Amino acid sequence: MTLAATVSRPARPTPDAATAGLPPAVPEALTVSLPPIAEMRRAMLAQDASYDGVFFVCVTTTGIFCRPSCPARKPHPRNTRFFGSVRECLLAGFRPCKRCRPLAVDGGPPRWLAGLLDRVEAQPAGRITDQDLRDAGISPHRVRRYFRRNFDMTFQAYHRARRMGLALEALKRGTDPLHVALDCGYDSNSGFRDAFEKTIGATPGRSNRLTVVRTRSIETPLGPLVAGATDDGVCLLEFADRRALPRQVAALKRRLSAAVVPGDHEHLAGLAGQLEEYFAGRRRTFDLPLVRPGTAFQERVWDELTRIPFGQTCSYAEVAQRIDRPTAHRAVARANGDNRLAILVPCHRVVRQDGSLSGYGGGLWRKRRLLDLEAGVAAACGA
Incomplete structure (x- = not known):
């Protein structure tokens, strides 16, 4: 929502021009039920990401529209309008913000984070400090906010959990614990054992009894969802800001005798695709295996x-x-x-x-x- 340039209100485009290249139209019903104006203004000023997808902020002085969580400088309230869908914003003559990318609802991580996640996957035993993030042109504060919002943990905790999740999979395949400890960057078996038990909730020797639940975040028009799956099917799908999420995860761990670790799975990839179709109005039912103890x-x-x-x-x-x-x-x-x-x-x-x-x-x-x-x-x- 940058105000670097002041421009006149854009002319209202024709529907064809406004929606060219977009996915099929979201049903008209989604253009109603906006929160109160005061609530939307508060969410905009607070960059409250839990309202992303609930409404969009249109800035009349620049002609752009943004997510409520857009990090750019905030406009004066008299220069804002609120709509409930991307389509309404476009038909009113506004263009998407290049910073918060309100058209991007593909279920994947944001582009600025993709390289960091690739680095975690390529070097799970490595250490990534705040200075490493700055050297890569990424704000540590932004990273902390993203992982708190999407995973309810810090980035360092996510990296550690991912490392221990890979260690758990290696142990379940029968890999020698000492080799696993060395691969995870530990010089001693005792240090690895302590870190493993703290993260996984069981010692390496008991790991073969655990079910592995891999979790990831899926972006949607209504905010991020935390999704989890075992080899048998999808077992968790909850909005990341739900207060009861920790209790739900604890119940899942107890009922499945499971370790919950970050990671992806073919069931989660399929889920992300089907959710994208659902929110685009192209899917009514889901054909995924479910695990719901x-x-x-x-x-x-x-x-x-x-x-x-x-x-x-x-x-x-x-x-x-x-x-x-x-x-x-x-x-x-x-x-x-x-x-x-x-x-x-x-x-x-x-x-x-x-x-x-x-x-x-x-x-x-x-x-x-x-x-x-x-x-x-x-x-x-x-x-």
Whole structure:
């Protein structure tokens, strides 16, 4: 949102010119349900990334539009307009900001971070200091903010977890622990053992009993999602800013006897692609293997959630009726909240008896946007 140059308000382009080269249009339903003006201004001034995808900031003096988290200098409030979709911004005559790249919703890491992640993968046993980041032209503060927001850990903790995750995989393949320790940059087996146990939660000797859950961040129009998968399927999908995420991860580790480490997996790559199609209005169902350990009651509720048709909603009481537990609507609500697979197991489609929204860990505004998206796609397809 740079104000280096003051230009006149751009002329409104034709729809064809404004949307040339874009993905298929997001349904019109996504142009509604904006937060209050005061809330959007606060989010813009605070560079609150949790609002990325909820709305876009258009600057009338420069003719550009940005994400709320754009790091550029902020405009005066009287020079801003707010829209709920990229398409609206373009049709109003604004062009995308080159700093925050509001058109980029490909599910991958930002371009400025790609080289750093490549370096971690190429040299997992190495050490990358703040000075190394500065020498590479990357702000350590920016790196810290990204990893806190997307992984709830520092970059150094991420690098260490990635290193220990690779060590865990090597141990499970039968590699000698001493060789693994040396490959991780440790001079002694005892130092490696202590670091491994602190990160993984088990000693190297017990590692063959653990299930490995690999996790990564997936960018979406509604903010980053933390996704996790075992070799059997996707086991975690939650918005990164959800307060209950640490509790959900702890429950997953306990139920699967798992170690949770950063990394990628073919299931996660497939998930990122299908989520991109979902948010573009091109996908209604997901065809990924799911791992969702829970109690017998929770599993019955989650099964029923997957039967709620795309574009429709159901009340907690109706779900209770469908699983033959008509008085258990509160227990249904708790099972809904314990769902660790947001969007895939569509707990956002469950509403109150009167149709109002309640109880969504990712935030009611996200629940509204998901329902608006699905209703718009269903209406556009005549179903």
